[in-house]
Amino acid sequence: MNTALVRKRLVIGNWKMHGTRASNAALLTGLCAGVAVVHDCDLAVCAPFPYLAQVSSSLAGSGISWGAQDISKHEHGAYTGEVSSTMLGDFGCKWTLVGHSERRTLHGESDQLVADKAVSAIKAGITPVVCIGETFAEQEAGRTNEVISRQLAPVLALGAQSLSQMVLAYEPVWAIGTGLTATPQQAQDVHAFIRAQLSELGVPQVRILYGGSVKASNAVSLFAMSDIDGALVGGASLVAEEFLRIAAA
Ligand code: PGA
Numbered sequence: 001m002n003t004a005l006v007r008k009r010l011v012i013g014n015w016k017m018h019g020t021r022a023s024n025a026a027l028l029t030g031l032c033a034g035v036a037v038v039h040d041c042d043l044a045v046c047a048p049f050p051y052l053a054q055v056s057s058s059l060a061g062s063g064i065s066w067g068a069q070d071i072s073k074h075e076h077g078a079y080t081g082e083v084s085s086t087m088l089g090d091f092g093c094k095w096t097l098v099g100h101s102e103r104r105t106l107h108g109e110s111d112q113l114v115a116d117k118a119v120s121a122i123k124a125g126i127t128p129v130v131c132i133g134e135t136f137a138e139q140e141a142g143r144t145n146e147v148i149s150r151q152l153a154p155v156l157a158l159g160a161q162s163l164s165q166m167v168l169a170y171e172p173v174w175a176i177g178t179g180l181t182a183t184p185q186q187a188q189d190v191h192a193f194i195r196a197q198l199s200e201l202g203v204p205q206v207r208i209l210y211g212g213s214v215k216a217s218n219a220v221s222l223f224a225m226s227d228i229d230g231a232l233v234g235g236a237s238l239v240a241e242e243f244l245r246i247a248a249a
Contacts, residue, residue, distance in 0.1 A: 007207050009041040009223070010167065010230035011247040012129060013237025014069060014097060014211075017048055024051055028058035030240025035062055038247040041230070044095050045237065046129075049083055056091060067095025067126070070103055073116040075123075085117075089124035096121050097232075099151070100131045101173045115154035122165045129167045129209070129232065130155055132194075136174035144172075145193055156197060163203045168194060169232040175212025177234060182212060184221045184228075191227035216245035223249055 019027075024047070035043065046067040047055045055066045072082035088096065098121065099114030114130060121128040134147040148170070156163070170190050172182050182190075187210045198206050210222055211232030222228050237243045 007229045012232050013045040014234050015047045032062045034244045041247050043247050065094040069097045071096045073120050085120045085124035085126050095127050098128045111151050112154045131169045133171040133173050160201050160203045167207045169209040169211050171211035179213050184225050188225035195227045219246040219249035
């Protein structure tokens with residue numbers, strides 16, 4: 001089976017902590033108006049919690065789905081400030097990022113916690129987008145594969161059944177928000193390394209997105225790589241036209 005053929009392209013916007021009701025309305029209107037240029041690609045946006053209701057209603061019927069940027073690993077209970085996957089599932093949430101490097105770095109999220117969050121999402125019928133990636137220092141030291149393997153270990157340990165309900169996103173930390181992008185070949189090498197591990201577990205069809213300063217101008221060359229199945233887009237997802245051009249690439 002040629003798994004490249006069964007892996008539909010996926011482009012997800014990560015709005016991070018940006019937006020107001022007014023700016024979101026303009027962005028969402030732009031996305032809905034322009035989405036017809038996108039073919040054979042799943043498209044989604046992950047917005048801050050307070051705006052999910054706005055995103056959900058504005059995107060209804062557009063073919064663009066929506067998700068959260070994080071979830072709790074707990075289903076409910078005394079966890080002030082947390083939001084559970086059960087709650088998000090209640091609103092029809094389709095995706096959630098887990099383990100974004102900003103959460104790992106700024107909030108000390110461990111590899112195991114990220115895997116636990118992925119499990120929680122799957123239980124609620126939400127597809128976790130598990131983010132992994134090495135820092136600049138780790139890359140310089142030639143430790144990329146070692147770091148990726150360590151981050152992936154508790155996720156791969158969940159087994160084929162769970163893995164088949166996930167998406168992975170390779171985001172080298174040094175490329176996030178910096179304007180530096182991994183070259184298509186650098187990204188492909190890491191994606192192929194991840195794909196080999198998925199194949200060993202019998203799930204080569206799991207989609208692997210690339211993230212880190214993806215723009216319309218570099219999307220075509222990244223998407224030309226055989227193991228890059230789409231993109232997780234930060235800054236460029238805040239401009240409707242740019243985001244749609246990436247998805248159309
Ligand atoms: P960027 O962010 O596209 O702004 O580099 C990507 C991400 O953090 O998901």
